Amino acid sequence: xxxxxxxxxxxxxxxxxxxxxxxxxxxxxxxxxxxxxxxxxxxxxxxxxxxxxxxxxxxxxxxxxxxxxxxxxxxxxxxxxxxxxxxxxxxxxxxxxxxxxxxxxxxxxxxxxxxxxxxxxxxxxxxxxxxxxxxxxxxxxxxxxxxxxxxxxxxxxxxxxxxxxxxxxxxxxxxxxxxxxxxxxxxxxxxxxxxxxxxxxxxxxxxxxxxxxxxxxxxxxxxxxxxxxxxxxxxxxxxxxxxxxxxxxxxxxxxxxxxxxxxxxxxxxxxxxxxxxxxxxxxxxxxxxxxxxxxxxxxxxxxxxxxxxxxxxxxxxxx
Amino acid sequence: xxxxxxxxxxxxxxxxxxxxxxxxxxxxxxxxxxxxxxxxxxxxxxxxxxxxxxxxxxxxxxxxxxxxxxxxxxxxxxxxxxxxxxxxxxxxxxxxxxxxxxxxxxxxxxxxxxxxxxxxxxxxxxxxxxxxxxxxxxxxxxxxxxxxxxxxxxxxxxxxxx
Numbered sequence: 284x285x286x287x288x289x290x291x292x293x294x295x296x297x298x299x300x301x302x303x304x305x306x307x308x309x310x311x312x313x314x315x316x317x318x319x320x321x322x323x324x325x326x327x328x329x330x331x332x333x334x335x336x337x338x339x340x341x342x343x344x345x346x347x348x349x350x351x352x353x354x355x356x357x358x359x360x361x362x363x364x365x366x367x368x369x370x371x372x373x374x375x376x377x378x379x380x381x382x383x384x385x386x387x388x389x390x391x392x393x394x395x396x397x398x399x400x401x402x403x404x405x406x407x408x409x410x411x412x413x414x415x416x417x418x419x420x421x422x423x424x425x426x427x428x429x430x431x432x433x434x435x436x437x438x439x440x441x442x443x444x445x446x447x448x449x450x451x452x453x454x455x456x457x458x459x460x461x462x463x464x465x466x467x468x469x470x471x472x473x474x475x476x477x478x479x480x481x482x483x484x485x486x487x488x489x490x491x492x493x494x495x496x497x498x499x500x501x502x503x504x505x506x507x508x509x510x511x512x513x514x515x516x517x518x519x520x521x522x523x524x525x526x527x528x529x530x531x532x533x534x535x536x537x538x539x540x541x542x543x544x545x546x547x548x549x550x551x552x553x554x555x556x557x558x559x560x561x562x563x564x565x566x567x568x569x570x571x572x573x574x575x576x577x578x579x580x581x582x583x584x585x586x587x588x589x590x591x592x593x594x595x596x597x598x599x600x601x602x
Numbered sequence: 603x604x605x606x607x608x609x610x611x612x613x614x615x616x617x618x619x620x621x622x623x624x625x626x627x628x629x630x631x632x633x634x635x636x637x638x639x640x641x642x643x644x645x646x647x648x649x650x651x652x653x654x655x656x657x658x659x660x661x662x663x664x665x666x667x668x669x670x671x672x673x674x675x676x677x678x679x680x681x682x683x684x685x686x687x688x689x690x691x692x693x694x695x696x697x698x699x700x701x702x703x704x705x706x707x708x709x710x711x712x713x714x715x716x717x718x719x720x721x722x723x724x725x726x727x728x729x730x731x732x733x734x735x736x737x738x739x740x741x742x743x744x745x746x747x748x749x750x751x752x753x754x755x756x757x758x759x760x761x762x763x764x
Contacts, residue, residue: 510715537716556649556668
């Protein structure tokens with residue numbers, strides 16, 4: 284396993300949802316930040332992570348779960364272990380994952396065993412991993428919506444995901460932003476992680492503010508693609524994202540790989556039952572010397588690249 | 603039902619996965635089965651899966667289909683001798699005594715979006731399976747968005763022992 288050469292500093296909890304960003308005239312917006320659905324009363328929600336790296340290079344992994352509910356014996360451990368070893372070999376400064384790490388029933392008894400397998404495989408890579416919430420970390424159905432006060436509440440799967448994959452990053456909500464900068468400030472980037480299955484007015488306000496932060500590159504990570512409109516946060520977040528600059532939206536949900544549109548990349552081939560004919564694998568995004576972001580898709584078993592394309596910071600095609 | 607009666611009805615489900623030469627034996631309450639294989643004996647893409655379970659009266663078959671484009675015409679070909687029928691997210695040619703439950707995660711016949719999966723659960727009266735051992739062949743073909751026709755199948759032998 285390689286070391287983690289590019290990461291200088293991980294500063295967690297740098298930013299707090301700012302009460303100065305109130306929306307005037309919004310009667311529901313209190314003077315002080317309200318505890319969110321995922322933060323206990325009195326705890327100010329933390330939703331931004333600051334990261335300093337030499338080069339903008341990150342791994343992308345998505346959708347890893349067994350085919351049947353509670354079928355922990357069929358967890359794709361070998362595939363996800365190989366995938367994270369492949370990511371580690373590319374030595375990215377960080378990685379993102381697009382959701383669905385478990386498939387458990389409402390009792391949630393298998394949530395920890397399945398995350399044990401996932402996180403055990405993920406240990407092959409020692410850098411920070413920013414995990415998006417999938418529908419299977421909520422109430423399984425694509426239409427489910429979690430969080431206190433939400434229709435599906437806080438099932439064990441949701442609580443376990445937050446406790447083991449989000450809170451260790453220092454954030455308290457399933458939606459958060461990672462601000463990425465190089466030491467010299469030659470460029471800037473933000474990774475905006477949206478939780479479409481924990482959608483709320485709080486998240487909508489946060490997303491508007493997060494997307495408004497000016498950076499050279501903007502990557503949105505959300506589990507469901509734009510076409511999965513039954514997920515409660517897909518259409519409203521799409522509207523907000525559409526009002527701001529975007530380099531690439533990275534999604535999962537469908538267990539395959541593909542360029543869904545010029546600015547939407549599907550990476551859902553992380554070991555969950557394959558919905559298409561493409562192999563399991565992972566993607567590495569790398570900022571080139573000319574400023575374009577190059578996405579390379581690799582097979583899980585041979586690490587052979589099977590797709591490559593590049594975009595400029597505004598998401599348009601680059602050679 | 604008394605203990606002696608339950609014991610007398612204890613069933614063993616033996617499924618022989620032909621391509622791999624591997625024998626899977628399940629007791630009354632356990633689940634046996636596995637993923638579909640393609641013509642080369644490798645895991646089929648898109649993924650499909652068959653699981654079997656038996657109790658006193660029924661053979662339960664759970665069929666899983668990963669599917670990025672669920673169509674009303676999709677189906678599994680199910681052959682558990684002497685039964686033979688098709689069942690999918692919307693269609694069925696199974697005998698009326700076969701109970702069918704469906705779970706669909708996605709939209710049917712909307713090819714512009716991306717679907718996830720569909721599952722059918724069959725409850726087949728044991729009385730319908732009167733050939734011992736019973737040959738089991740379950741297959742599925744699909745048309746992924748990347749193009750082409752991709753097929754996989756599960757083969758085995760079902761043996762119910764009193």
